[in-house]
Amino acid sequence: MTPEEINKGLSYITYGLYIVTTAYDGQKNGMIVNTVFQVTAQPARVAISVNKQCLTHELISKSGVFAAMPLDESATLPFIGTFGFRTGRTFDKFAKIPYEIGFLGCPIVKEHTLSYLEVEVQQTIDVGTHTLFIGEVKDVGVLNADAKAMTYDYYHHVIKGKTPARATHIS
Amino acid sequence: MTPEEINKGLSYITYGLYIVTTAYDGQKNGMIVNTVFQVTAQPARVAISVNKQCLTHELISKSGVFAAMPLDESATLPFIGTFGFRTGRTFDKFAKIPYEIGFLGCPIVKEHTLSYLEVEVQQTIDVGTHTLFIGEVKDVGVLNADAKAMTYDYYHHVIKGKTPARATHIS
Numbered sequence: 001m002t003p004e005e006i007n008k009g010l011s012y013i014t015y016g017l018y019i020v021t022t023a024y025d026g027q028k029n030g031m032i033v034n035t036v037f038q039v040t041a042q043p044a045r046v047a048i049s050v051n052k053q054c055l056t057h058e059l060i061s062k063s064g065v066f067a068a069m070p071l072d073e074s075a076t077l078p079f080i081g082t083f084g085f086r087t088g089r090t091f092d093k094f095a096k097i098p099y100e101i102g103f104l105g106c107p108i109v110k111e112h113t114l115s116y117l118e119v120e121v122q123q124t125i126d127v128g129t130h131t132l133f134i135g136e137v138k139d140v141g142v143l144n145a146d147a148k149a150m151t152y153d154y155y156h157h158v159i160k161g162k163t164p165a166r167a168t169h170i171s
Numbered sequence: 172m173t174p175e176e177i178n179k180g181l182s183y184i185t186y187g188l189y190i191v192t193t194a195y196d197g198q199k200n201g202m203i204v205n206t207v208f209q210v211t212a213q214p215a216r217v218a219i220s221v222n223k224q225c226l227t228h229e230l231i232s233k234s235g236v237f238a239a240m241p242l243d244e245s246a247t248l249p250f251i252g253t254f255g256f257r258t259g260r261t262f263d264k265f266a267k268i269p270y271e272i273g274f275l276g277c278p279i280v281k282e283h284t285l286s287y288l289e290v291e292v293q294q295t296i297d298v299g300t301h302t303l304f305i306g307e308v309k310d311v312g313v314l315n316a317d318a319k320a321m322t323y324d325y326y327h328h329v330i331k332g333k334t335p336a337r338a339t340h341i342s
Contacts, residue, residue, distance in 0.1 A: 009311025012241040012285040016185030038340045039220040049210040070183040114183040128211045140180025
């Protein structure tokens with residue numbers, strides 16, 4: 001079975017697109033992921049998969065908290081690119097982005113986002129190139145109730161977005 | 172923060188809908204989940220969240236393998252109900268369903284499904300009411316390339332489907 005065949009079979013899984021942020025010791029960062037998912041209802045627990053090479057991975061490992069915000073269909077490629085295709089090591093991703101600091105200290109991005117959830121990490125699972133951060137939802141809020149969630153399919157076919165090298169999948 | 176507020180904030184996460192199957196010692200079973208997601212690209216690893224009370228949970232724990240098949244929009248409520256709202260403890264879910272046995276021994280449902288992936292479980296993570304089964308994709312195939320994936324949103328708003336009590340979330 002070739003990698004292309006494997007990727008084709010996996011391409012039918014449905015995802016959204018999310019900004020994931022965190023902050024530690026005065027340093028904040030954020031990135032784009034497609035893997036945010038609720039894993040239990042009681043209590044409400046959420047998991048994300050983050051590449052170990054990303055600055056956000058390093059900061060979540062230290063802070064033990066993250067925020068996740070589903071993007072809506074109004075998000076443009078430059079907006080997504082700010083979080084998804086640049087590194088926070090050399091660039092302040094929040095310089096031109098409206099945000100507030102949330103209950104757990106994470107930046108809550110208020111533009112092109114439907115809602116936010118802030119999560120306290122309880123389990124850190126090594127899955128190889130990536131880490132699953134799993135934790136309990138400590139705060140949530142609705143930012144834009146009437147907008148439509150951007151699916152990963154919409155990102156690829158309407159926004160014409162690409163997949164970065166550190167993603168959980170190959171485009 | 173009330174459970175209703177938490178659920179509202181979490182409702183903007185995008186999911187698909189999947190049949191997850193397994194077989195152990197001649198006993199096969201399947202269920203509906205909305206949490207199937209790729210967590211690494213190299214190698215291709217997938218995670219699912221399964222309620223501990225489900226028969227499928229018991230059988231995956233024993234067999235160490237599962238298959239996942241994204242549903243397409245043609246899936247009817249009775250079809251979904253066969254897998255999602257009945258227990259395999261007292262009912263053969265496959266009696267009237269076209270399927271084949273896959274490479275790892277899991278039933279591959281060929282109706283109302285876009286593709287299949289068979290996964291060998293490598294990590295079993297206790298997340299409370301549910302278990303995350305994480306493993307490597309060993310076989311995949313496309314069943315219906317031209318159909319459209321059923322999103323969880325479509326299931327709720329077009330199919331008018333409900334959320335069972337053992338789900339990873341509250342509807």
